[in-house]
Amino acid sequence: MDRLVKDYGRIKSSSFSSNGDVFEPTSCNNAKLQNNVVDSKFQHASRSSAMAVGNKFHQVFQLKQGSFADIPASKISEMMKSTSLDNAPTQSLLSVVNDILDESIERKTGEIPHRVACLLRRVVQEIERRVSTQAEHLRAQNNLFKTREEKYQSRIRVLEALATGTSEETEIVMNQLQQLQSDKKKMEERKKVKEHEDVVRLMQEKDEHNQEITFLKKELEIARQKCDQQSSQMKPKEDKRGRQELEDRLKEVLGMLTESRNRVKELEAFSESKSQWWNKKEHIYQIFTEFQLGALRELRFASQSIRQEVVRTQNSFSEDFTNLGSKFIALDIAAKNYSSLLSENRKLHNELQELKGNIRVYCRIRPFLPGQKGKQSIVEYVGENGELIILNPSKQGKEGRRSFKFNKVYGPTTTQAEVYLDTQPLVQSVVDGYNVCIFAYGQTGSGKTYTMTGPDRSSEEDWGVNYRALNDLFRISRSRESSFTYEVSVQMVEIYNEQVRDLLSNDVSQKKYPSLYYHFLSTILVCFDLNLQQIHVSPLFLFCHTLGILSTTQGNGLTVPDASIRSVNSTSDVLELMDIGLKNRAKGSTALNDRSSRSHSVVSIHVRGTDVKSGSSLRGSLNLVDLAGSERIDRSEVTGDRLKEAQHINKSLSALGDVIFALAQKSAHVPYRNSKLTQVLQNSLGGQAKTLMYVQLNPDCSSYSESVSTLKFAERVSGVELGAAKSSKEGRDVRELMEQVSYLKDTIAKKDEEMEDYKRGTNSFRYDSTLHAKKIMYVG
Ligand SMILES: Nc1ncnc2c1ncn2[C@@H]1O[C@H](COP(=O)(O)OP(=O)(O)OP(=O)(O)O)[C@@H](O)[C@H]1O
Numbered sequence: 001m002d003r004l005v006k007d008y009g010r011i012k013s014s015s016f017s018s019n020g021d022v023f024e025p026t027s028c029n030n031a032k033l034q035n036n037v038v039d040s041k042f043q044h045a046s047r048s049s050a051m052a053v054g055n056k057f058h059q060v061f062q063l064k065q066g067s068f069a070d071i072p073a074s075k076i077s078e079m080m081k082s083t084s085l086d087n088a089p090t091q092s093l094l095s096v097v098n099d100i101l102d103e104s105i106e107r108k109t110g111e112i113p114h115r116v117a118c119l120l121r122r123v124v125q126e127i128e129r130r131v132s133t134q135a136e137h138l139r140a141q142n143n144l145f146k147t148r149e150e151k152y153q154s155r156i157r158v159l160e161a162l163a164t165g166t167s168e169e170t171e172i173v174m175n176q177l178q179q180l181q182s183d184k185k186k187m188e189e190r191k192k193v194k195e196h197e198d199v200v201r202l203m204q205e206k207d208e209h210n211q212e213i214t215f216l217k218k219e220l221e222i223a224r225q226k227c228d229q230q231s232s233q234m235k236p237k238e239d240k241r242g243r244q245e246l247e248d249r250l251k252e253v254l255g256m257l258t259e260s261r262n263r264v265k266e267l268e269a270f271s272e273s274k275s276q277w278w279n280k281k282e283h284i285y286q287i288f289t290e291f292q293l294g295a296l297r298e299l300r301f302a303s304q305s306i307r308q309e310v311v312r313t314q315n316s317f318s319e320d321f322t323n324l325g326s327k328f329i330a331l332d333i334a335a336k337n338y339s340s341l342l343s344e345n346r347k348l349h350n351e352l353q354e355l356k357g358n359i360r361v362y363c364r365i366r367p368f369l370p371g372q373k374g375k376q377s378i379v380e381y382v383g384e385n386g387e388l389i390i391l392n393p394s395k396q397g398k399e400g401r402r403s404f405k406f407n408k409v410y411g412p413t414t415t416q417a418e419v420y421l422d423t424q425p426l427v428q429s430v431v432d433g434y435n436v437c438i439f440a441y442g443q444t445g446s447g448k449t450y451t452m453t454g455p456d457r458s459s460e461e462d463w464g465v466n467y468r469a470l471n472d473l474f475r476i477s478r479s480r481e482s483s484f485t486y487e488v489s490v491q492m493v494e495i496y497n498e499q500v501r502d503l504l505s506n507d508v509s510q511k512k513y514p515s516l517y518y519h520f521l522s523t524i525l526v527c528f529d530l531n532l533q534q535i536h537v538s539p540l541f542l543f544c545h546t547l548g549i550l551s552t553t554q555g556n557g558l559t560v561p562d563a564s565i566r567s568v569n570s571t572s573d574v575l576e577l578m579d580i581g582l583k584n585r586a587k588g589s590t591a592l593n594d595r596s597s598r599s600h601s602v603v604s605i606h607v608r609g610t611d612v613k614s615g616s617s618l619r620g621s622l623n624l625v626d627l628a629g630s631e632r633i634d635r636s637e638v639t640g641d642r643l644k645e646a647q648h649i650n651k652s653l654s655a656l657g658d659v660i661f662a663l664a665q666k667s668a669h670v671p672y673r674n675s676k677l678t679q680v681l682q683n684s685l686g687g688q689a690k691t692l693m694y695v696q697l698n699p700d701c702s703s704y705s706e707s708v709s710t711l712k713f714a715e716r717v718s719g720v721e722l723g724a725a726k727s728s729k730e731g732r733d734v735r736e737l738m739e740q741v742s743y744l745k746d747t748i749a750k751k752d753e754e755m756e757d758y759k760r761g762t763n764s765f766r767y768d769s770t771l772h773a774k775k776i777m778y779v780g
Contacts, residue, residue, distance in 0.1 A: 067103045067106075067107075068099065068100055068103055068113075068116040068119070069103065069107070069112075069113045069116055071115075071116075073115055076115045076116070076118070076119050079119060080118065080119055080122045085122065085123070085126045086126075088126075090127065090130060093123045093126055093127055094127070094212070096119070096120075096123045097120060097123055097124060097127075097253075098219065100112065100116055100119070100120045101219075101223070101249065101253070103116075104246070104249070105223050105226055105230075105246070111242075111245075124256065127256075128256075131259075131260065131263055134263070134267075135263065135266075138267065138270055142270075142274070145274070145277075149281070152281075155176075155180060156288060158176070159176055159177065159180065159288075159292070174296065177289075177292050177296075181289065184285055184289075188282070191278055195275060195278070198271060199271070202267060202268065202271060205264065205267075206264060206268075209260065209261070209264055213257060213261070216253070216257060220250065220253075220254075223246075223250070230242075358663075358688075358689070358690050358691065359660060359663060359664050359690075359691045359692075359693075359717065359718070360407040360408075360690075360691070360692045360693070361406045361407055361692075361693045361695060361714050361715075361717065361718040362406060362407055362408045362409070362410065362419075362422065362692065362693070362694050362695070363386075363388055363404070363406045363408070363409045363410065363694075363695040363697060363711070363714065364409075364410040364414065364419060364447065364451055364694055364695070364696055364697065365379055365382070365409070365410065365411055365412050365697045365699055366412065366446055366447035366450070366696060366697060366698055366699065367412035367413065367699075368412075368699065368700070372700065375699075375700055375701065376393060376701050377699040377700075377701075378390045378391055378392075378393065378699055378700070378701055378703075378704050378707060379391075379411075379412075379697070379699050380401065381403075382409050382410075382411045383409065386405050386406045386407050386408050386409050387403060387404075387405055387409065388403065388404045388405070388406065388409045388711070389401055389402070389403045389404075390402050390403075390404070390704075390707065390708070390711070392704060392708075393701040393704055394704075402708065402711075404711050404714075404715055405715075405718075406695065406714065406715075406718055407718070408422060412699065415461075416451075416454060416461070416462055416463060416464060416468075417461070417468075419451060419465070419694075420465055420468045420469075423438065423465055423468075423469070423692060424468075424472060426438070426622075426690050426692060427469045427472045427473060427476075427622065428472070428476060429620070429690060430473065430605070430607050430620040430621065430622040431473060431476045431477060431480070431486070431607055431609065431620060432618070432620065433607075433609065433618030433619060433620045434620050434688055434689065434690060435620060435621045435622075435623075435683055435684040435687075435688065435689040435690070436620070436621070436622045436623070436684060436689065436690045436691075436692070437622075437623040437625065437681055437684035437685055437689060437690070437691045437692070438452075438465060438469075438622070438623070438624050438625065438691075438692045438693075438694070439625045439627055439656075439691075439692070439693040439694065440452045440465075440625065440626050440627060440693075440694045440696060441627050441630060441653070441693055441694065441695055441696065441710065441713070441714065442627075442629075442630060442694075442695060442696030442697065442698070442710050443629050443630050443696075443698060443703060443706040443707070443710060444629030444630075445629070445698060446629075446696035446697060446698040446703075446710070447696045447698075448626050448627060448629075448694070448696050449464075449626055450464065451464055451465060451694050451696060452464050452465050452466055452601075452624060452625075452626040452694075453465075453466050453467070453578070453626065454466075454467065465624060465694075466578060466603055466624050467571070467574075467575060467578075469605070469622060469624065470490070470571050470574045470575075470605065471571045473488060473605065473607065473622070474488075474570065474571055477607075477609070480609075482612070483611065483612055483613070484609045484610065484611060484612060485609070485610050485612060486607060486608065486609045486610075487567075487607075487608045487609075487610075488605060488606065488607045488608070489567070489604075489605070489606040489607075489608075490568070490574055490577070490603060490604065490605040490606070491560065491563055491602070491603065491604030491605075491606070492577070492578065492601065492602065492603040492604070493560060493563060493601075493602045493604070493680065494599045494600065494601055494602070495599060495600040495602065495652065495676050495677050495680065496598065496599035496600075496645075496648075497644065497645060497648045498648050498651075498652070498675065498676045499676065500560060500676055500680060502560070502562065502563040560604075560680060578603065598628055598629070598642075598645050598649070599628055600625060600626070600627050600628050600649075600652065600677050601625065601626040602623055602624070602625050602677075602680055602681070603623070603624040603625075604621060604622070604623050604624075605621065605622040605623075605624070606619070606620075606621045607619065607620040607621065607622070621683060621684055622684075623681055623683075623684045625677075625681065627653065627656075627677075628649045628652075628653075629649070630649070630650075630653055630706070630709070630710055630713070651674075651675060652675040652676065652677040652678070653677075653713070654675075655671065655674035655675035655677065655678050656675065656677055656678055656681075656717075657713055657716055657717050658671050658674060659671060659672055659674075659678045659685055659686075660685065660691060660693070660717035661716055661717055663685060663686045663691070664717065664718075670685075670686055672685070693714060693717060695710060695711065695713075695714035696710075697710065697711070
């Protein structure tokens with residue numbers, strides 16, 4: 001018996017490891033799984049603490065000199081305390097189980113005291129707990145692996161996103177990829193080390209388990225032999241009971257062993273599956289890395305092709321630059337020739353205008369106004385070549401027809417733009433250094449202001465000649481700014497009752513107009529400097545004073561030098577000033593038109609161009625004249641001041657006709673001094689100056705005689721009539737004489753009637769001032 005116990009003790013001690021442990025303490029295993037660094041430290045600490053606790057545990061069992069049955073109950077309960085058991089090495093716990101079983105076998109009766117049995121159960125429970133904790137740790141490890149996998153997945157996503165980015169992003173991807181690769185390498189190394197450690201540990205554990213199993217088998221064998229021996233020695237009754245108990249215990253221990261083996265197998269299977277999983281991961285990473293490398297290769301290729309493209313573009317750019325250089329040289333030569341070409345062009349343009357005639361008359365027929373629907377028109381025919389036939393509503397057939405010929409006749413539907421088109425070349429002459437004068441002549445309400453300015457608050461489409469001409473001046477001067485700088489000044493003056501007035505004058509002490517209608521007489525002098533300054537124009541409603549007129553133009557080209565001068569640099573500035581001028585223009589109502597203008601409005605635009613290279617300068621001026629209404633005084637039914645106004649208007653219009661007529665006939669003497677109007681305009685009438693007159697016609701039958709009078713005036717000043725129509729002059733004179741005869745006949749008949757009335761005493765003689773005025777008109 002003693003020998004058996006000794007043998008058993010020897011075998012048992014030889015199966016223990018150097019530190020006496022089979023299983024590491026639970027906390028130590030846990031730490032190992034979680035972190036290698038912490039693991040090693042903790043392992044060391046826990047090992048030393050386990051050793052200490054194990055020694056203490058064994059010290060408790062020093063009492064086992066006798067047996068477990070002899071240990072007092074207090075000692076047993078101390079041993080069963082959870083702190084003692086928790087810290088005890090697994091191998092010590094197994095040896096406790098063995099010792100108790102040994103004692104039980106040695107005791108022959110097979111009985112185990114109750115407290116020892118309790119201790120045995122506690123120890124076995126502890127072993128079970130440790131095995132299950134191991135399983136827990138393995139699960140935790142699995143979770144840890146999953147977390148790492150997710151982390152790598154997110155990195156893969158980031159890398160994928162970056163892979164679709166630009167080259168900079170590719171660089172970032174490259175860096176990340178390198179980082180990933182190094183991470184992966186580190187991880188693989190760590191994994192390998194870990195796997196290796198795990199495998200080694202598992203192998204060790206397996207070996208240990210196997211040794212333990214072998215040992216337990218041997219123990220069992222010995223126990224069985226002992227049992228057999230004892231049973232042969234024991235009485236059959238006792239023997240049977242003891243054997244039964246022992247077999248039960250044996251089964252219990254065998255069950256535990258089987259369970260332990262199963263767990264080992266499970267652990268091995270889990271380790272195997274983990275290893276496969278890691279292999280799969282590695283494979284996926286390899287594929288991903290290959291894909292990334294492929295993308296990198298493509299990027300490198302693309303970058304090379306872009307580099308080649310850049311080199312190609314650079315070459316083509318340098319070629320283009322060379323070509324541009326040669327073109328610039330050609331352009332430079334062209335620019336040098338430009339000014340000579342420009343002056344040549346100017347000369348040709350002027351020659352062309354001269355060929356067309358320096359005095360032109362365009363006739364424009366106003367349409368019927370909205371309230372005049374259904375009225376009969378006096379216009380019978382408008383020819384393309386400037387022919388116009390009008391009908392006398394009181395005469396039938398050929399007698400009632402009168403034909404006229406002008407440079408151009410515009411029908412009632414002609415637009416403002418179409419009218420301006422024929423005027424445009426003259427505006428260009430102004431920029432070329434010529435003087436141009438454009439008139440609008442006609443009876444009140446025939447559309448003079450409409451043609452020259454446009455309707456009130458007109459849109460760009462309705463703009464009259466004034467606005468369009470100014471617009472063109474700015475446009476042309478801007479197009480020439482590389483070779484010429486232009487300064488342009490614009491005047492707007494009003495001639496009323498043979499007095500010239502400047503509305504921008506600040507002299508408020510001047511005498512007022514005799515009529516309330518003429519409080520706001522205007523003269524606007526507008527100057528604009530294309531290069532220098534912008535003028536702010538404030539609307540001034542001023543009573544203006546009479547300005548002096550120089551008989552010869554000053555050096556600056558102004559005939560009214562006292563007028564204020566302002567500068568503008570855009571069409572809008574000029575428009576603003578002209579608006580003010582139009583508002584302030586003297587107006588008086590008559591029976592015919594309550595907007596009737598009773599003064600001549602003159603907008604003078606002075607252009608001074610300086611050659612950028614030579615410094616030589618040229619001057620041109622454009623006078624845009626909206627004449628006062630030319631209606632016959634008897635129709636206006638005016639007397640007193642209004643009659644005086646009408647006489648002044650007629651006188652000045654007559655003087656204008658005389659001047660233009662004299663110019664057209666190239667007379668030696670041109671009677672500029674006969675009116676203020678012709679004095680103001682003398683600079684732009686005659687010599688190289690070009691004159692254009694818009695003859696405005698009211699198509700209404702009731703205005704027939706005024707229309708005929710207007711057309712006759714226009715025909716008189718028309719260069720066309722003086723040239724080609726000269727042969728028909730005789731016939732025309734005869735016609736006029738016939739008209740005068742019939743007019744005188746009418747007058748005589750009227751006189752006869754008056755005389756008869758006088759004789760009868762039913763009527764008194766009245767001096768007919770209107771008739772007298774009429775006579776004056778016709779004689780003029
Ligand atoms: N071509 C045209 N198309 C449409 N309406 C026109 C045309 N010509 C003139 N009118 C209209 O006829 C009316 C009289 O025109 P406007 O005031 O221009 O005549 P005027 O000859 O300047 O008169 P006044 O001598 O009294 O100043 C205005 O209402 C104007 O809008």
